[in-house]
Amino acid sequence: MRPEISFLSPEEQERIHQAALWLLENVGMQMPCPEALAIMKKGGAKIEDDSTAKIPRELVQYAVDVAPKRDGFVLYGRKPEDDIHFGKDTPVLISMASATHVIDLDSEERHLCTSDDLAKLVRLMDALPNISAAAALANPQEVPRSTVNWYALAILLKNCSKPFIIAPPGAGFVRDAIKMAGLAVGGEDKLLERPFIYFNVLVRCPFQIDRLSLEALIELCRYGFPAILGSGPILGATGPATMAAGVAQVHAEMLAGIVLTQLIRPGNPVVYASTGRIMDMRTGNVSMAGPEFSILKGAAGQMGRYLGLPVKLPAFLRDAKVLDAQAGFETGTVGLVSALAGDIINGMQFDMDLLVDFADLVFSDEAMAAIKRIVRGFTVDDNSLALDVIKQVGPGGNFLKNKHTLRNFRSEFWMPRLMDRRGWTAWYADGHKDIAKRARERAREILAEHQPERLAPEVEAELDRMAREATISYA
Amino acid sequence: MSEELFSGIQNAIVELNEQALSDLTGEVLAAGVNPVKVIEEAYTVGIQRVGKLFEDGDYFLPELIAAAEMVKDSVDRLQKTIPKGSIKDKGVFLIGTVAGDIHDIGKNLVATMLSTQGIKVIDIGVDCPVDKFIDRALEEEADIIGASCLLTMTAPEQKKLVDRLRERGLRDRFKVIVGGAAVDHTWARDIGSDGYAADLKEAVDVALSMLAAGKGQLA
Numbered sequence: 001m002r003p004e005i006s007f008l009s010p011e012e013q014e015r016i017h018q019a020a021l022w023l024l025e026n027v028g029m030q031m032p033c034p035e036a037l038a039i040m041k042k043g044g045a046k047i048e049d050d051s052t053a054k055i056p057r058e059l060v061q062y063a064v065d066v067a068p069k070r071d072g073f074v075l076y077g078r079k080p081e082d083d084i085h086f087g088k089d090t091p092v093l094i095s096m097a098s099a100t101h102v103i104d105l106d107s108e109e110r111h112l113c114t115s116d117d118l119a120k121l122v123r124l125m126d127a128l129p130n131i132s133a134a135a136a137l138a139n140p141q142e143v144p145r146s147t148v149n150w151y152a153l154a155i156l157l158k159n160c161s162k163p164f165i166i167a168p169p170g171a172g173f174v175r176d177a178i179k180m181a182g183l184a185v186g187g188e189d190k191l192l193e194r195p196f197i198y199f200n201v202l203v204r205c206p207f208q209i210d211r212l213s214l215e216a217l218i219e220l221c222r223y224g225f226p227a228i229l230g231s232g233p234i235l236g237a238t239g240p241a242t243m244a245a246g247v248a249q250v251h252a253e254m255l256a257g258i259v260l261t262q263l264i265r266p267g268n269p270v271v272y273a274s275t276g277r278i279m280d281m282r283t284g285n286v287s288m289a290g291p292e293f294s295i296l297k298g299a300a301g302q303m304g305r306y307l308g309l310p311v312k313l314p315a316f317l318r319d320a321k322v323l324d325a326q327a328g329f330e331t332g333t334v335g336l337v338s339a340l341a342g343d344i345i346n347g348m349q350f351d352m353d354l355l356v357d358f359a360d361l362v363f364s365d366e367a368m369a370a371i372k373r374i375v376r377g378f379t380v381d382d383n384s385l386a387l388d389v390i391k392q393v394g395p396g397g398n399f400l401k402n403k404h405t406l407r408n409f410r411s412e413f414w415m416p417r418l419m420d421r422r423g424w425t426a427w428y429a430d431g432h433k434d435i436a437k438r439a440r441e442r443a444r445e446i447l448a449e450h451q452p453e454r455l456a457p458e459v460e461a462e463l464d465r466m467a468r469e470a471t472i473s474y475a
Numbered sequence: 476m477s478e479e480l481f482s483g484i485q486n487a488i489v490e491l492n493e494q495a496l497s498d499l500t501g502e503v504l505a506a507g508v509n510p511v512k513v514i515e516e517a518y519t520v521g522i523q524r525v526g527k528l529f530e531d532g533d534y535f536l537p538e539l540i541a542a543a544e545m546v547k548d549s550v551d552r553l554q555k556t557i558p559k560g561s562i563k564d565k566g567v568f569l570i571g572t573v574a575g576d577i578h579d580i581g582k583n584l585v586a587t588m589l590s591t592q593g594i595k596v597i598d599i600g601v602d603c604p605v606d607k608f609i610d611r612a613l614e615e616e617a618d619i620i621g622a623s624c625l626l627t628m629t630a631p632e633q634k635k636l637v638d639r640l641r642e643r644g645l646r647d648r649f650k651v652i653v654g655g656a657a658v659d660h661t662w663a664r665d666i667g668s669d670g671y672a673a674d675l676k677e678a679v680d681v682a683l684s685m686l687a688a689g690k691g692q693l694a
């Protein structure tokens with residue numbers, strides 16, 4: 001069987017769900033956007049103070065019923081071979097977005113991310129087999145800052161053909177992003193058939209969604225694009241300090257988002273995503289890799305599955321600043337719990353979402369491969385029990401020469417590429433490099449070899465023009 | 476008597492004993508002890524002891540904030556008995572998040588920390604256009620304007636704030652401090668801000684030293 005992880009018994013899941021329904025009826029969701037409120041009202045929510053939608057449980061049930069379920073859910077890639085089929089291909093690792101700094105591949109110093117850095121990061125993600133979808137992992141800081149998202153999108157489209165996740169600052173960006181992604185596949189109609197860009201929309205905990213996010217959500221659902229809805233209360237700051245309440249809050253906020261998406265367009269795909277985390281009470285920083293982070297991921301994953309929805313959980317976000325032992329521990333613990341509880345896990349950043357390292361992409365690719373192996377579990381049948389083989393080899397025998405080993409070891413054993421399993425002598429003679437060093441070397445090699453599929457030069461020029469001419473207004 | 480009372484107040488603060496502190500404040504009022512002296516020698520010392528425990532890693536943010544709130548309640552009660560202006564704030568710090576940005580956790584923490592330091596803090600909320608910063612700063616007679624920004628996309632708003640102050644002929648009237656994850660020292664210097672802080676400790680240090688310097692010039 002496939003291993004699973006549970007922090008909540010079935011009764012506890014039910015209790016959390018009921019708590020969430022109570023919260024939606026009694027606290028409600030503040031939506032400072034007249035259009036969103038009108039949609040909620042028409043659907044049966046009660047609007048209070050011209051700002052807050054109190055959502056009755058029947059409406060929640062309707063939305064959960066019509067939302068597409070996890071089985072059969074597909075996130076399309078630009079090419080069919082990059083499609084992600086939930087259940088079959090998952091768990092998969094995808095990229096987080098919008099850090100500000102990178103660790104230089106040569107000097108190993110931290111500096112502001114440039115367009116060239118982002119292009120390289122994206123090319124690395126294009127090449128690494130266990131990174132299934134890309135994003136603007138770090139934003140270029142030398143371009144006009146107010147329209148940085150457009151520049152980042154152009155770089156993504158030019159350097160990678162995997163699916164992408166993007167965070168939309170408002171409806172105008174959604175429209176432009178669809179135009180730009182449409183160019184890459186020869187037309188908006190082609191894009192709509194197989195949408196390969198996914199918009200991430202976040203709740204502003206507790207119990208608000210901001211106007212730009214609401215406008216973006218309405219726009220993207222009208223087009224029929226999947227919405228990745230995320231709620232990440234910071235326990236002790238934007239959520240209560242107890243895990244149970246944090247999970248109930250996440251669940252309620254997700255349900256509110258699901259209601260809105262299903263009212264805009266019944267059957268629009270939604271992904272249940274949760275970033276629940278704690279405030280570090282020494283610094284006020286947000287901890288996204290400690291033990292509570294694992295607990296909150298595991299429990300939120302269960303609540304997403306309780307609804308039958310696809311689940312996304314950020315996991316490879318590390319409180320560590322560099323690829324060191326702390327980073328390794330954080331990647332392993334949170335990564336494993338999240339992969340057991342969710343379908344998509346994302347991350348690959350350090351320092352509270354602000355820093356990325358080329359070497360870490362190679363490391364994360366390897367860590368994900370190992371985690372996938374764990375989550376795959378094993379089967380128990382005649383072949384795998386191998387009773388006749390054991391009998392044939394007999395006490396004191398050796399299995400290395402046996403055909404059963406030859407036939408099975410590749411599927412049963414995971415073969416590391418980066419983790420070192422040699423002895424001290426061989427490792428020492430080969431330069432005694434730690435994993436960060438080996439990963440950095442590999443990143444350099446990949447960047448020297450790998451060429452992404454380029455778009456036609458006139459398409460690339462048009463993408464650059466759209467980025468340059470983009471405008472944004474918050475008014 | 477008053478020595479015992481003073482150490483009792485300090486201990487109640489350190490122990491976060493709200494009821495005891497409230498009772499002791501009642502005793503101060505009943506005994507007619509000089510409020511300015513008690514504030515300086517009991518309440519301020521108590522909160523400083525909590526501050527030290529926080530710095531040493533023995534106390535955490537919720538404890539620091541609870542102590543500050545308790546002290547504020549008591550000091551408010553005492554202040555009602557003395558003429559306005561007997562106890563001076565170290566200065567007025569106006570703080571908000573720039574237009575287009577709704578991140579407010581860091582801004583709120585900075586506001587709370589500054590107010591534990593005897594600075595009057597005016598929090599104008601999130602998504603604030605530059606003229607809102609400036610108009611409110613004039614209204615509140617602020618010494619410092621603090622602008623928080625976590626999004627690269629909205630960082631130009633901080634520059635706009637400095638430029639707009641200049642346009643309105645008010646650049647020398649207020650000090651400007653910027654902060655937030657999207658910006659750093661270099662950015663702060665390039666846009667002509669007077670200060671920058673990367674974390675809570677720096678925020679307090681920069682604000683206090685700026686206020687001290689400002690007062691020095693006036694004297």
Ligand code: B12
Pocket residue numbers: 097098099100139167168169200201202203204205210212213232234238283284285286351352353354570575576577578579580581582584585620621622623624625626627628652653654655656657671672673674675678
């Ligand atoms: C929590 C969070 C949110 C919450 C905010 C909740 C809230 N009420 O604030 C939610 C989910 C709503 C959110 C939304 C978004 N977010 Co956000 N968010 C964060 C996160 C993870 C933590 C921020 C935080 O609270 N940190 C803890 C506090 C204590 O730290 P701080 O704010 O930096 O403040 C400290 C110092 O900077 C300084 N300071 C701060 N302000 C000031 C001001 C003064 C005057 C002084 C002296 C000092 C000072 O002192 C503080 C104490 O140490 C950051 C990551 C990060 N590292 O910043 C991303 C981050 C800031 N968000 C980001 C993004 C992209 C977004 C969204 C666009 C995503 C989306 N899909 O919609 C939206 C934007 C919404 C908007 N219009 O503003 C990016 C920004 C990237 C960039 N540089 O452009 C970040 C860096 C994450 C990432 N890599 O993607 N976010």
